[in-house]
Amino acid sequence: MNRNLMSVARKALTKVHNPNSPATNNKLFVAGLSWSVDERSLKDAFCSFGDVTEVRILYDKDSGRSRGFGFVSFCKEDEAVSAKDAMDGKALLGRPLRISYALERARGGPVVVPNGGR
DNA sequence: GTTGAGCGTT
8 A cells, every 4th residue: 555655656756857867968058158258169168078069159139249158069968968067167268157958949039920821 | 348147049
């Protein structure tokens, strides 16, 4: 009896993380960047840990300067994990970096409207 | 010439 409850409770407590579903991703969320950093410098700093397939830094459309964070994609998760483990907490251009695994795009850009409706 | 947590199209 208790074993059944225990199994349920155990699942409820295990939902925080799952070894079968690693929170790792080949995409890395890089923040804490200096406002003077660019994709070239970021890629140059991360391409040393693996093959960078995508580098994207977010910029402010009002000031035209970087928002201080960006995304870095690797060819393999192993490279992303190594890069994060190696660069997270370190500093680039004089500012400490904060690296995390990127979530899927929220698509907050302009709405696409084909033909403007019929 | 400025500021400093965050999760996407400048």
